[in-house]
Amino acid sequence: MLRGRARYFELVKVLGFTDFKLRFNTSILGYLWSVLKPLGIFFVLYIVFGYFIFRGADPRYKDKLLLGIFLWSYFAEASTAGIQSLLGKSHIIGKIYFPRSIAVLATSLNYILTFAINMGIVCVFLLIDGVGLNRYSFLFLLYIAELYMIVLGLSFLLSVAYLRFRDIVEIWTILITAGFYATPIIYPIEMVPAKFQKYLYLNPITFIVEYSKRVMVEGRILDANHSARTFLIGNGIIFSESLLLLVIGFLIFRRSAPRAAEYL
Amino acid sequence: MIRAHDISKTFLIPKEKKMTLREHVLGYLRGRTTGYEPLRALRGVSFDVHKGEFFSIIGKNGSGKSTLLKIMSSIYAPDRGGVALGGTVSPFLELGIGFNPDLTARDNVYLSAAVLGLRRKEIDRLYGGIIGFAELERFQEQALKNFSSGMKVRLAFSVAFMVDADILLIDEVLAVGDASFQQKCYDVFRRLKGQGKTIIFVSHSMGDIKEFSDRVMLLHEGRVVSLGAPEKVIHDYQLLTAHEDEKRIAMAEQARAQESAGSRKEFAAPGSDRRWGSGGASVERISFADAGGRGTHVFATGEEVRARLEFRVDREGLAPARLTVAIHRADGVTVMETRSGPVTHAGTGARAADLVFPKIELLAGTYYFDVGIAPIEDRSEPYDFLKNCGSIRVYQDSKSVYRDATGICALAHDWRVA
Numbered sequence: 050m051l052r053g054r055a056r057y058f059e060l061v062k063v064l065g066f067t068d069f070k071l072r073f074n075t076s077i078l079g080y081l082w083s084v085l086k087p088l089g090i091f092f093v094l095y096i097v098f099g100y101f102i103f104r105g106a107d108p109r110y111k112d113k114l115l116l117g118i119f120l121w122s123y124f125a126e127a128s129t130a131g132i133q134s135l136l137g138k139s140h141i142i143g144k145i146y147f148p149r150s151i152a153v154l155a156t157s158l159n160y161i162l163t164f165a166i167n168m169g170i171v172c173v174f175l176l177i178d179g180v181g182l183n184r185y186s187f188l189f190l191l192y193i194a195e196l197y198m199i200v201l202g203l204s205f206l207l208s209v210a211y212l213r214f215r216d217i218v219e220i221w222t223i224l225i226t227a228g229f230y231a232t233p234i235i236y237p238i239e240m241v242p243a244k245f246q247k248y249l250y251l252n253p254i255t256f257i258v259e260y261s262k263r264v265m266v267e268g269r270i271l272d273a274n275h276s277a278r279t280f281l282i283g284n285g286i287i288f289s290e291s292l293l294l295l296v297i298g299f300l301i302f303r304r305s306a307p308r309a310a311e312y313l
Numbered sequence: 314m315i316r317a318h319d320i321s322k323t324f325l326i327p328k329e330k331k332m333t334l335r336e337h338v339l340g341y342l343r344g345r346t347t348g349y350e351p352l353r354a355l356r357g358v359s360f361d362v363h364k365g366e367f368f369s370i371i372g373k374n375g376s377g378k379s380t381l382l383k384i385m386s387s388i389y390a391p392d393r394g395g396v397a398l399g400g401t402v403s404p405f406l407e408l409g410i411g412f413n414p415d416l417t418a419r420d421n422v423y424l425s426a427a428v429l430g431l432r433r434k435e436i437d438r439l440y441g442g443i444i445g446f447a448e449l450e451r452f453q454e455q456a457l458k459n460f461s462s463g464m465k466v467r468l469a470f471s472v473a474f475m476v477d478a479d480i481l482l483i484d485e486v487l488a489v490g491d492a493s494f495q496q497k498c499y500d501v502f503r504r505l506k507g508q509g510k511t512i513i514f515v516s517h518s519m520g521d522i523k524e525f526s527d528r529v530m531l532l533h534e535g536r537v538v539s540l541g542a543p544e545k546v547i548h549d550y551q552l553l554t555a556h557e558d559e560k561r562i563a564m565a566e567q568a569r570a571q572e573s574a575g576s577r578k579e580f581a582a583p584g585s586d587r588r589w590g591s592g593g594a595s596v597e598r599i600s601f602a603d604a605g606g607r608g609t610h611v612f613a614t615g616e617e618v619r620a621r622l623e624f625r626v627d628r629e630g631l632a633p634a635r636l637t638v639a640i641h642r643a644d645g646v647t648v649m650e651t652r653s654g655p656v657t658h659a660g661t662g663a664r665a666a667d668l669v670f671p672k673i674e675l676l677a678g679t680y681y682f683d684v685g686i687a688p689i690e691d692r693s694e695p696y697d698f699l700k701n702c703g704s705i706r707v708y709q710d711s712k713s714v715y716r717d718a719t720g721i722c723a724l725a726h727d728w729r730v731a
Contacts, residue, residue, distance in 0.1 A: 055432070056430050056432075059427060059432055059433065060427055060428065063423065063424060063427035063428075063433075064424075064427075064428075067413070067416070067420070067424050070416075070420075071413065071415055071416070140410075140411070141410055141411050141428055142388075143388065144388070144404070144406045144407045144410045145386065145388065145404055145406070145410050145428060145429070146386055146387035146388050146404075147428075213332075214332070214333055214334040214337065215332045215333050216333035216334050216335055217334065220334065307390045308390065310383070310388045310389055311324065311389060
């Protein structure tokens with residue numbers, strides 16, 4: 050019998066992979082759905098915005114849109130699933146003890162796994178479209194890690210709250226929809242009047258999407274209104290925001306999790 | 314091995330169940346603070362269990378048994394006190410923890426075993442044995458949703474008993490499966506006991522408790538009211554439930570009497586599936602009393618039971634009729650059916666007859682009485698028949714010769730061992 054950490058690591062793995070399997074086993078198209086959904090959104094938005102509205106404004110608009118949509122849809126799906134991760138495992142949580150964080154970690158593992166595969170596909174699309182890797186591309190891994198920290202932090206924070214307030218998911222769905230438009234995904238951030246831009250940057254996902262576009266598509270991080278100093282500060286902000294969210298989320302989770310079984 | 318000290322747990326049950334943020338916000342805006350109703354599930358429970366002991370916990374529903382098991386397996390945190398466990402614990406609060414209907418039997422075994430704390434390599438090693446014990450070799454790759462409930466239970470059980478922990482917490486799991494599988498489970502119990510595992514067992518089945526337990530603890534309203542040898546504690550439990558039962562039946566009786574103060578048709582309307590007949594005479598009620606004539610529904614094996622049957626003859630010149638009484642168990646097994654002599658010779662009006670059992674030869678259980686009035690000659694249809702017209706509850710006195718007997722009938726017997 051396994052004890053301590055080894056056992057719990059095993060459990061995260063098994064639960065995560067099982068969820069992954071179940072998500073795709075039950076529908077005929079299986080895994081394809083998790084690519085087709087954001088791809089479908091991409092085509093619709095590309096026709097509307099790339100063709101009708103911003104036509105010819107930016108030759109790389111298509112690639113930026115694709116990248117932004119996949120980043121956002123990971124964030125939206127993983128955070129929504131994260132909120133429900135405790136309640137979704139109620140049949141186990143109410144019957145046996147294990148650190149409750151395992152349920153949250155397993156769900157996040159499941160979604161980051163899908164995201165990794167999806168990103169591979171996005172990279173292929175980018176390559177086909179003539180966007181290769183550049184010397185800044187490695188920074189993208191950092192942004193994914195930060196996005197994962199944000200998702201995990203939110204999952205910790207909201208999954209325990211969700212046990213008591215069952216309408217959090219509905220509220221979150223609305224926030225996700227609003228967030229999609231508050232993040233420079235379908236429009237370039239330069240389109241936003243300068244005095245509003247700083248408000249947009251209050252949203253950490255804005256940094257991640259904006260900088261991901263720079264390092265993955267444009268291959269340059271500096272321009273007229275983005276000095277090296279601004280770039281470093283920006284990175285510092287995303288990193289500290291993500292870390293702070295994760296720590297606060299985990300601390301609150303750790304405080305309320307022992308009573309989780311009572312609210313199921 | 315296990316030392317539980319002063320465990321207390323109170324649940325706060327909100328007076329008004331608010332499950333959403335919207336309800337909380339609205340409640341706050343309206344200035345209503347509804348508050349909580351405390352439910353004291355456990356009130357200072359202390360006990361010790363020795364290594365290798367088979368320790369059973371009994372008590373009525375809501376007595377705190379399950380809460381105690383959940384605290385022992387760390388699912389709930391106690392408000393006060395705690396448990397010190399001297400070994401690894403495997404809880405079986407439910408069979409098939411983690412089972413998912415969409416996965417195959419094989420995947421479910423791996424998933425459930427991982428939840429119970431097994432490593433992949435260990436599961437690989439044990440897998441053949443698990444599937445073999447469940448007798449499901451042919452169905453390994455089938456989705457669980459296509460399994461019968463019996464198959465699911467067998468699979469779940471097999472997984473559960475492969476786990477090698479020092480302490481096993483078992484909650485009411487033997488109430489499932491068919492007889493031959495139950496037998497297998499009993500064998501596992503004996504094996505585990507033989508291996509010196511410490512077992513905490515919660516069940517309502519007094520037969521199982523008696524067979525396996527070294528000691529039994531009786532919980533009532535969150536307190537330990539009796540702890541010790543199985544016979545003694547089971548007897549205390551029977552007294553407790555008999556007492557409660559008497560109160561409950563009396564209350565129901567009272568309510569019924571008030572309700573039917575106007576009309577005397579208190580049981581069931583004619584023509585319902587509990588009552589039928591051609592009319593002309595009707596059964597009114599059955600009531601029970603002990604040897605001293607005191608009304609009660611609870612009797613010890615061997616006590617005198619007096620059943621009073623009240624009935625009415627409504628039509629003149631009715632073909633001669635007699636009363637019929639059938640006694641049966643909740644599962645439908647008929648213990649006895651008996652018919653009286655003619656009862657309608659005295660003309661129309663309310664009548665009564667007594668059916669006396671000088672020494673009721675039944676073992677512990679609840680017994681139901683069907684009462685009918687039917688023509689003696691024509692057997693095709695009764696005048697009136699009432700199913701489950703009344704019931705009695707029998708318990709076994711700890712001082713009687715039948716104290717260890719199980720089954721339905723208290724047959725007169727004695728043991729002659731050379």
